[in-house]
Ligand SMILES: [Zn+2]
């Protein structure tokens with residue numbers, strides 16, 4: 238009896254709808270799954286309802302991107318209350334603040350004395366997604382710079398005066414957001430943090446545990462044996478629940494299959510039961 242607690246659908250960047258994911262999970266013989274789309278809980282309701290019809294336990298989930306460097310930090314939230322309006326509002330805010338990043342960059346360029354408008358940038362983008370390369374092109378056409386590279390070096394690149402980071406929550410805020418919605422926070426795929434040593438990872442995990450982190454995603458498509466044993470040691474030391482998932486995106490990321498990852502994932506149902514117990518104990522305390 239196996240599970241998969243890290244799955245994306247068309248609600249974020251996956252290629253299958255929530256219902257299709259559930260039906261595929263049944264085909265693959267999975268007993269429990271969680272939908273963990275990026276910064277959205279939109280796909281959960283449909284998946285949970287389909288799960289009831291298909292006889293698969295579907296628990297509500299989300300994956301939140303956190304402000305962190307040099308690597309990337311993602312937090313998984315499980316058993317969140319999807320009807321929680323405060324959570325929905327915060328997630329909408331996260332999405333909106335990303336969408337209006339472009340006009341804010343243009344404003345910065347204007348403040349630096351470069352004249353360009355959002356409409357001009359949209360025009361050169363050809364109707365697709367609008368981004369900094371299009372701004373660079375407009376700047377070049379207007380003679381402010383000689384090459385796209387120069388635009389990035391002088392104005393648009395990381396550390397340059399018109400650079401604007403994507404808006405992200407801090408780790409503590411992300412944990413609080415999940416906790417306040419009644420969920421359990423799990424640190425996703427720790428290898429993407431790009432910690433330079435096991436000690437560096439340990440001090441980070443210790444800090445996050447003090448901020449309310451309750452679990453580590455240990456069984457994951459990209460983790461090797463050595464990483465897994467290191468993460469298991471940390472989970473034991475800081476009393477963190479162990480989870481696992483494939484990070485399935487359907488056709489959008491090839492080579493990773495639901496439940497089995499790159500072919501060798503087997504995440505036992507007992508981990509799901511343990512996660513559920515931790516959540517139930519937490520709920521009783523509240
Ligand atoms: Zn992730």
Ligand SMILES: [Zn+2]
Nearest residue numbers: 243245300484
């Ligand atoms: Zn993911």
